[in-house]
Amino acid sequence: xxxxxxxxxxxxxxxxxxxxxxxxxxxxxxxxxxxxxxxxxxxxxxxxxxxxxxxxxxxxxxxxxxxxxxxxxxxxxxxxxxxxxxx
Numbered sequence: 001x002x003x004x005x006x007x008x009x010x011x012x013x014x015x016x017x018x019x020x021x022x023x024x025x026x027x028x029x030x031x032x033x034x035x036x037x038x039x040x041x042x043x044x045x046x047x048x049x050x051x052x053x054x055x056x057x058x059x060x061x062x063x064x065x066x067x068x069x070x071x072x073x074x075x076x077x078x079x080x081x082x083x084x085x086x087x
Contacts, residue, residue, distance in 0.1 A: 006054045012062020019044040 005011060023040030049059060 002052060002054070003058070006058040007061065009061040009064065012059045015045055015048060015059070015062070016041065019048075 019041035020037055022044060023035070023037035026040055027035045027037050045059075048054070049056065
């Protein structure tokens with residue numbers, strides 16, 4: 001049953017968002033630099049994958065969805081970099 005849930009591409013996205021929100025909440029409560037939200041989120045995701053024996057392939061299906069949410073860079077970036085040869 002757990003394999004059915006984790007094989008959904010949105011599983012990885014939801015797990016990462018939940019872990020990041022938990023990390024931000026913990027950071028607000030403790031005000032400690034050791035409770036960096038990104039550090040906490042990475043540790044929680046790794047722990048969840050290890051404890052529940054979730055295959056990395058199932059988790060990576062959600063990672064394949066994320067680039068579709070990224071905005072496209074403006075055209076002027078490409079023109080500026082290639083036209084003069086300098087940045």
